[in-house]
Amino acid sequence: MMNWLKYIYAFVVILVLQILCSEFINLWPMLYIAVIPLMVILLPPSVSTYLVMLCGFIIGLLTDALSDGVLGLNAACCTLVGACKNMITKPMLKYDIHSEEFDMESGVFRKGKLILLLFLCYLLFFVPYVLLDGAGASGALFLVIRIVVNIVANVAISYLLTRLWIRRFFS
Amino acid sequence: MKLPPLIYNSVGKFLLFVLLETVCILLLVKNSIIQQYRIMEGVRSVQSFFWQRSTKIKEYTSLSERNRGLEEENSRLLRQNIIYKNLLVRSQEESRLEELSSQLKLNAGDSSLVSYSFTLAKVVKNTLNTEHNYLILDKGKRDGITEDLGVVTPSGVVGIVRGVGEKFSYVLSFLNPKQSISAKTGKAESPGTLKWEGGSIYKAYLTEIPLNTEVAKGDTVYTSGNSSFFPSDIPVGKAVSFSIENGAHKRVEVELLQDFSNLDYVIILRNEDKREIDSLSALVPPSPKK
Numbered sequence: 001m002m003n004w005l006k007y008i009y010a011f012v013v014i015l016v017l018q019i020l021c022s023e024f025i026n027l028w029p030m031l032y033i034a035v036i037p038l039m040v041i042l043l044p045p046s047v048s049t050y051l052v053m054l055c056g057f058i059i060g061l062l063t064d065a066l067s068d069g070v071l072g073l074n075a076a077c078c079t080l081v082g083a084c085k086n087m088i089t090k091p092m093l094k095y096d097i098h099s100e101e102f103d104m105e106s107g108v109f110r111k112g113k114l115i116l117l118l119f120l121c122y123l124l125f126f127v128p129y130v131l132l133d134g135a136g137a138s139g140a141l142f143l144v145i146r147i148v149v150n151i152v153a154n155v156a157i158s159y160l161l162t163r164l165w166i167r168r169f170f171s
Numbered sequence: 172m173k174l175p176p177l178i179y180n181s182v183g184k185f186l187l188f189v190l191l192e193t194v195c196i197l198l199l200v201k202n203s204i205i206q207q208y209r210i211m212e213g214v215r216s217v218q219s220f221f222w223q224r225s226t227k228i229k230e231y232t233s234l235s236e237r238n239r240g241l242e243e244e245n246s247r248l249l250r251q252n253i254i255y256k257n258l259l260v261r262s263q264e265e266s267r268l269e270e271l272s273s274q275l276k277l278n279a280g281d282s283s284l285v286s287y288s289f290t291l292a293k294v295v296k297n298t299l300n301t302e303h304n305y306l307i308l309d310k311g312k313r314d315g316i317t318e319d320l321g322v323v324t325p326s327g328v329v330g331i332v333r334g335v336g337e338k339f340s341y342v343l344s345f346l347n348p349k350q351s352i353s354a355k356t357g358k359a360e361s362p363g364t365l366k367w368e369g370g371s372i373y374k375a376y377l378t379e380i381p382l383n384t385e386v387a388k389g390d391t392v393y394t395s396g397n398s399s400f401f402p403s404d405i406p407v408g409k410a411v412s413f414s415i416e417n418g419a420h421k422r423v424e425v426e427l428l429q430d431f432s433n434l435d436y437v438i439i440l441r442n443e444d445k446r447e448i449d450s451l452s453a454l455v456p457p458s459p460k461k
Contacts, residue, residue, distance in 0.1 A: 049184050057191045064198075070206060072198030079191045083184070132199065132206065 007042070010166065014039045015062060022067035030146050031153055036063055036074060037125045038158045040081050041117065042166065045089045049082070056082030070133070077129045081121050088120050114162065118155045126150045264291050267436055274325035275405070275438060284402050290314060290439040292322075295339065297434050299372055304344040304431075306330060310439060311338040321400035321440040327407045327429035328352055329437050331400055340439075346372055346431055353397040354407055356386050356423065362395035365407060365425065372431045375408065380421040386413045392425050399445045 014035050021033040040056045060075030092113055130146050138146075200207045268291035276284055292308035310316045312335050322329040322342050330350065334341035343350050346367050354365035354377055363380040377392055390410040396403025408425040416422040442448075 050187055053184070053187055053191060057195070060195075061198075070199060071202040072195040076192055076195035076199065079188065079195060083188045 010042065011039055011059070015059060015066075018063050019066050022063070022069065030149055032129070032150055033157060034074070034122075034125060034129075034150075034154055035158065035161065036060060036078055037081050037121050037154075038118075038161065038166075040078060040085055041121050041158075043085070045086050049086050052085050053079055053082040056080075073129065073132055076132065077125045080128060081124050084124050085121065088117060092117065115155065115159060118158050118162075119151065122151045122154050122158070123147075126154070264293075264436075267291055268438070271325055271436060271438055275323065278325050278404075278406050280404050286442055286444045287402055288441045288443060290316065290441070292316075292340070292437055292439050294434045294437060297431070298344070299346065299431055302348065302369060304346040306342040306344055306434070306437075308332075308340045308342060308437065308439070309338070311336045311340050313337055315441075316340050316439060317441075319400065319445075321442075322437050323401065323405060323440060324429060324434070324437055327427060328394060328401055328405065329429065329431075329434065332439065344431070345375075345429075352401060352407075353395040354392050355395045356380070356384070356390045356392055356410060362397055363420075363423075365392065373427050374411075375425045375427055377410075377423040377425050378416065378420060380413075380423060382415070382419065382421060384421060386410055386421055386423055388412060392423070399442050399448045401440065402442075 018034070018036045021035065025033055027033075036059050039059050040052060043052050043055060056078035057075050060078030061072070063069070063074045064071045126147050130143055130150070134143060134146075196210065200210050268289060271291065272289045275289075290310055292310040294306055295309050296305075296307035298304045298306075306322070306329065308316075308322070316332060316335050318332055318335055320332040322332060328345050330342040330344040330347075332340050333343045345352070348367065348369060351364045351366040353362045355362040356377070361381050361384055363377045365375055365377045367375045380386065388410060391406050392408045392410060394401045394403055394405040394407060406428055408427040408429075411424045411426050413421050413423040
């Protein structure tokens with residue numbers, strides 16, 4: 001399968017997964033399972049920041065529209081992740097001897113770097129998400145706990161998803 | 172000028188990011204009441220911050236106009252201040268004149284001052300250490316002062332106006348050997364000549380007193396009123412001692428009541444009858460030369 005078709009397929013799967021998570025999986029009121037940032041992370045660094053931002057915006061907006069969320073919340077956070085994604089991944093690639101292309105399936109990113117990348121992207125996603133969602137109604141401690149819990153949980157879920165499905169899918 | 176591609180690219184990314192985020196925030200505000208309330212609260216605080224700053228900038232840019240206004244206000248207030256100061260000075264002078272003239276009337280008696288009008292003057296300069304002392308007063312032609320007017324205080328004679336400028340006048344002090352006035356002792360009717368002969372500013376000599384005139388130590392010496400400069404009965408000094416002069420007259424040493432070292436305000440006397448007296452005096456034929 002051509003690479004871009006694979007991306008579209010992955011995009012649809014992640015979107016469906018996200019809607020299912022939003023609608024049916026409600027483990028804890030504090031916890032929000034967000035797999036859509038993974039779609040933005042998945043895009044190679046050769047894709048320009050413009051396109052990454054637009055992808056983030058569209059996928060976020062679709063999630064908001066199709067799930068029972070506040071319209072614009074996921075879109076705002078995904079756009080931010082898209083804007084910063086290349087800034088985060090490019091310095092990491094400098095330490096790799098292979099190509100300048102981000103190539104997830106070839107295993108350029110090792111375990112540690114992948115976790116770091118996921119952590120930074122989810123940090124960018126959840127800080128504005130929790131602040132906008134709470135709208136200043138909660139205390140600072142609650143907000144910090146919520147951010148930490150969500151980052152930890154989502155990094156773990158996304159790591160597993162990458163290892164178990166995305167790598168195999170692209171290889 | 173062409174921008175470097177890096178800057179061009181960064182600005183473009185930033186603008187797109189701002190655009191997308193603005194769309195998201197607008198959607199959020201439109202679709203959620205809580206977010207709308209909180210975000211609008213933030214927007215209002217940002218607005219008020221900029222309003223405050225813009226007001227300060229406007230104030231700063233209008234400073235020159237405000238300064239001009241303040242300068243005009245300041246000059247108007249200064250003019251008012253000068254007017255009020257003048258009024259205050261005039262009122263103080265009037266009350267001072269009232270005070271001095273009533274003292275003078277008390278000392279000299281009302282009847283002797285009937286034909287005199289008073290003008291208060293401040294002593295601007297007063298010499299005491301020379302043989303020919305003089306005073307400068309702050310009244311001149313514009314205040315109606317002319318030459319040959321007597322200058323007094325309730326404590327005695329000060330001098331005679333000898334020169335008049337527009338705003339000031341020159342007074343030949345009594346402490347001048349060229350100056351003499353007609354005076355008498357309290358018990359006598361016949362006048363003599365009171366003259367300062369130099370030395371102490373507290374002493375003068377009354378001469379040409381007839382031998383038959385009784386003079387005692389402590390007698391008050393008054394102006395006689397024989398000249399048109401000064402009215403009669405203004406107390407001038409006290410007799411301290413007397414001696415016989417050339418076996419023909421008495422010479423009385425007089426302690427002056429007026430302290431010339433402490434002169435601040437004086438009264439300029441205008442004899443309203445002086446012109447008539449002078450014109451009549453002019454009719455008297457000169458004595459034939461022998």
